[in-house]
Amino acid sequence: MLKRLELDDGGGSGAAGPVRFTFDGREMTGRAGDSLAAALLANGVLQFRESAVSRQPRGPFCLMGVCFECLVEIDGVANWQACMVPLAEGMTVRSQRGGPAVVPLPQTERTGS
Amino acid sequence: MRCDLAVIGAGPAGLAAATRAAEAGLAVELFDEQPAPGGQIYRAIETVPAPRRALLGPDYAAGAALAAAFRASGAGYRPGALVWNVDSQLNVDFSQDGRSRQCRARAVVVATGAIERPTPLPGWTLPGVTTAGALQILLKAQGLVPAEGVVLAGSGPLLLLLAEQLTRAGAAPRAIVETVPRGRLSAAARHLPAALRAPGYLAKGLAMLRALKRAGVPFHRGAEALAIEGADHAEALSFTAGGRRQRIESRLIALHQGVVPNQQMTRLLRCEHRWSDGQRCFLPVVDDWFESSVEKVFVAGDGAGIGGAKSAALRGRLAALGALRRLGAGEDKRLAGEAAALRGALDKDGAVRPLLEALYAPSAQILAPADDTLICRCEEVTAGALRKAVALGCPGPNQAKSFLRCGMGPCQGRLCGLAVSEVIAAERGEPQQTIDYYRIRPPLKPLPLAELAAFDVGDDAGDEAGDDQDAA
Numbered sequence: 100m101l102k103r104l105e106l107d108d109g110g111g112s113g114a115a116g117p118v119r120f121t122f123d124g125r126e127m128t129g130r131a132g133d134s135l136a137a138a139l140l141a142n143g144v145l146q147f148r149e150s151a152v153s154r155q156p157r158g159p160f161c162l163m164g165v166c167f168e169c170l171v172e173i174d175g176v177a178n179w180q181a182c183m184v185p186l187a188e189g190m191t192v193r194s195q196r197g198g199p200a201v202v203p204l205p206q207t208e209r210t211g212s
Numbered sequence: 213m214r215c216d217l218a219v220i221g222a223g224p225a226g227l228a229a230a231t232r233a234a235e236a237g238l239a240v241e242l243f244d245e246q247p248a249p250g251g252q253i254y255r256a257i258e259t260v261p262a263p264r265r266a267l268l269g270p271d272y273a274a275g276a277a278l279a280a281a282f283r284a285s286g287a288g289y290r291p292g293a294l295v296w297n298v299d300s301q302l303n304v305d306f307s308q309d310g311r312s313r314q315c316r317a318r319a320v321v322v323a324t325g326a327i328e329r330p331t332p333l334p335g336w337t338l339p340g341v342t343t344a345g346a347l348q349i350l351l352k353a354q355g356l357v358p359a360e361g362v363v364l365a366g367s368g369p370l371l372l373l374l375a376e377q378l379t380r381a382g383a384a385p386r387a388i389v390e391t392v393p394r395g396r397l398s399a400a401a402r403h404l405p406a407a408l409r410a411p412g413y414l415a416k417g418l419a420m421l422r423a424l425k426r427a428g429v430p431f432h433r434g435a436e437a438l439a440i441e442g443a444d445h446a447e448a449l450s451f452t453a454g455g456r457r458q459r460i461e462s463r464l465i466a467l468h469q470g471v472v473p474n475q476q477m478t479r480l481l482r483c484e485h486r487w488s489d490g491q492r493c494f495l496p497v498v499d500d501w502f503e504s505s506v507e508k509v510f511v512a513g514d515g516a517g518i519g520g521a522k523s524a525a526l527r528g529r530l531a532a533l534g535a536l537r538r539l540g541a542g543e544d545k546r547l548a549g550e551a552a553a554l555r556g557a558l559d560k561d562g563a564v565r566p567l568l569e570a571l572y573a574p575s576a577q578i579l580a581p582a583d584d585t586l587i588c589r590c591e592e593v594t595a596g597a598l599r600k601a602v603a604l605g606c607p608g609p610n611q612a613k614s615f616l617r618c619g620m621g622p623c624q625g626r627l628c629g630l631a632v633s634e635v636i637a638a639e640r641g642e643p644q645q646t647i648d649y650y651r652i653r654p655p656l657k658p659l660p661l662a663e664l665a666a667f668d669v670g671d672d673a674g675d676e677a678g679d680d681q682d683a684a
């Protein structure tokens with residue numbers, strides 16, 4: 100669905116090596132400098148969650164922290180904005196299914212990114 | 213902790229404001245939710261690989277100088293920091309590294325920029341449908357582009373700029389479906405002479421259109437009745453143009469109807485806002501120094517009305533001068549002289565805006581969405597349900613919250629606020645100014661209860677002591 104720019108391959112951005120993570124049990128890789136949302140999109144994942152009220156498929160819309168459509172569970176903690184979280188090695192990510200519309204959200208950056 | 217000037221947002225306005233104020237000797241703290249400076253417009257400006265930077269063009273590359281000046285200015289910088297409240301005493305509550313703290317400021321520059329105007333259309337919640345800005349962020353920050361093309365739909369300079377950048381990146385869009393109605397251009401033409409005063413914009417715009425044409429990107433003009441088709445994800449965009457119904461298959465569809473000020477912070481601060489017919493949105497009221505109706509709260513950049521990146525930096529500098537003046541930290545005459553020069557430059561740079569506003573005014577379809585179109589994505593409220601509530605006596609956005617829960621979801625109205633105000637205004641036959649907007653309350657984004665529980669502003673002395681260690 101999305102591809103990396105070929106011209107970047109000479110530009111050093113891929114030099115840091117792959118960052119491994121899982122999404123709903125599937126093994127995936129991203130790159131250092133990816134947000135979690137970008138890494139998921141780069142792996143062909145468009146749907147990140149189901150809507151809270153009628154369980155419709157949803158995925159990232161704004162990628163800038165505005166829409167909250169990219170909410171995922173990371174390492175057992177729900178409601179992270181995937182577009183605001185830098186990808187980190189070993190993240191266990193799960194899609195969010197339904198759930199309450201308003202829940203407390205961790206908003207800070209994760210350590211170790 | 214304390215500071216003289218708290219700047220919120222590290223886009224061009226925030227960077228310029230923080231830099232100017234720090235150079236004048238103020239203790240500045242710049243808070244930004246992103247991990248690196250640049251805002252959305254100069255996203256990844258410090259780390260972007262050279263070839264990608266070249267591809268994005270000189271307007272983007274210009275951000276590097278702003279970021280470098282900021283880094284050299286001595287201003288405090290808190291990346292990855294979410295400001296979730298600013299009270300009337302200018303206490304800035306922020307969350308960073310899982311902990312909430314307070315910074316007591318003597319003045320505040322709100323530089324939280326713009327967000328894309330909500331674009332309620334049939335199917336706009338399907339995975340694969342994004343804002344145009346989202347695709348541009350992927351290009352700038354990650355070098356990611358659509359592998360099998362994308363359909364760009366809507367109107368505005370960003371849509372064309374993105375199309376041209378993607379084309380240059382070897383990922384030309386499948387089509388541009390533009391919603392600018394026929395006849396709009398001649399109606400907007402009266403703003404043309406003024407627009408010519410703004411250096412470069414028109415020539416750049418025309419060059420962009422020529423490049424797209426040369427690349428053979430299909431361009432559908434005057435499109436109406438847009439609908440995104442698909443079950444679990446977007447599959448196609450259908451629309452009416454040239455008198456017939458058309459359909460373009462694509463799993464990626466990017467929507468755009470211009471950008472509007474991100475009002476969350478200025479609404480939270482109870483700044484006065486006024487409806488702008490030209491920009492078709494609410495703008496915080498600001499004076500010559502970009503000071504809002506709340507004393508010592510300045511609003512710089514697109515947050516004070518859409519002006520673009522160049523104007524944002526000029527406004528940021530001007531707001532910093534305003535803060536210096538307010539805090540008695542500069543010689544009035546010198547500040548006034550510098551401000552006058554900035555205002556002259558702003559006037560010139562902004563001369564292109566009336567033309568753009570007239571030409572790219574939002575489409576009728578998104579201003580008056582069909583009854584079955586979702587208007588509040590979080591709580592899944594349709595435009596029809598909102599209209600019914602208005603018929604039952606719901607007088608405004610805040611009452612619509614209790615009638616329908618719209619605006620009560622995690623995005624806290626960011627993605628439905630303007631659309632809700634528009635629909636209620638149309639239904640009641642009253643101006644948007646009268647209908648007004650959601651009241652915004654803290655925290656600006658939901659926080660973990662544990663973090664809120666642990667949040668203790670502390671008494672003054674204790675707070676200061678703890679903080680000095682922190683800063684060391």
Ligand code: FES
Pocket residue numbers: 136158159160161162163164165166167168169170180181182183
């Ligand atoms: S995609 Fe909109 S908040 Fe993450």
